[in-house]
Amino acid sequence: MSDDAMDLRARNSQATREAIGHAALRLAIEQGPNGLALVRVHDIATAAGVSPRTYNNYFSSRAEAICAFQADQSRRLGRALRSRPAGEPLDQAITAAVIELYTDPEPDKAGLRMIMSTPExxxxALRAFTMAEGPLAEAIAARTGTGTGAGRDLFPAVTAAAVAGAIRVAGRHWLEPGNPESFAAVLRRALSCVLPAAPPETPSGP
Known part of the structure; x- marks a missing residue:
């Protein structure tokens, strides 16, 4: 199979995944506060224009389908950081990557509210964020020249976890009644609480 054919297959697969995810979230929102319990796999598949079998090839649960967009978005964060200019300070690079990824377009408040108000x-969504920390930590390590993994510098992994936490807290704050701020503004403030401009000096040995 040619590279072009493989790329087309991957794009078609991602498009199908996104269609199912969007349909799942829309139907859950339409069902109201108990949408997760009320929406059915058959209904999601029908709304997405696929068979239930195709649905099952992509998702193992309704919760996974409903959170698909957030999961895919989180997994792209490491790649978004790698695309930033090499000379950009770390805090500015991560902030710009997060703002671009999570606010273009701005999240749908109804969908985000449903996800954050339904424990399952x-x-x-938390599981997706946790899975995304690894690629983000690798991107931070590559950018700063610090290591990751057992026995190596903690900075990339701790920073990645802090960024993921800041994004979640920003989402909750943005959803508070009467909050007039844009999500981008809330994200910037949240990230400024946790991001250093550069990694700390490595302590010297004895």
Whole structure:
């Protein structure tokens, strides 16, 4: 199979995944506060224009399908950081990558509110964030020249976890009633609480 054919297959697969995910979230929102319990796999598949069998090839649960967009978005964060200019300070590079990835377009408040107010969905979203910390830590390590893994510098992994936490806290704050701020503004403030401009000096040995 040619590279072009493989790329097309991957794009088609991602498009199908996104269609199922969007359909799952839309139907869950339409069902109201108990949407996760009420929406059915058959209904999601029908709304996405696929068979239930195709649905099952992509997702193992309704919660996973509903959170698919957030999961895919989180997994792209490491790649987004790698695309930033090499000379950009770390805090500015991570902030710009996060703002671009999470605010273009701005999140749908109804969907985000459902995910954050439903324990099973919030747990699924948290799992996706945790899985994304590894690629983000690798990107931070590559950018700063610090190591990752057992026995190496903690900085990349700790920073990646802090960024993921800041994004989640920003989402909750943005959803508070009467909050007039844009999500980008809230994200910037949240990230400024946890991001250093550069890694700390490595302590010298005895």
């Amino acid at each position: 969905l919030e747990g699924e």
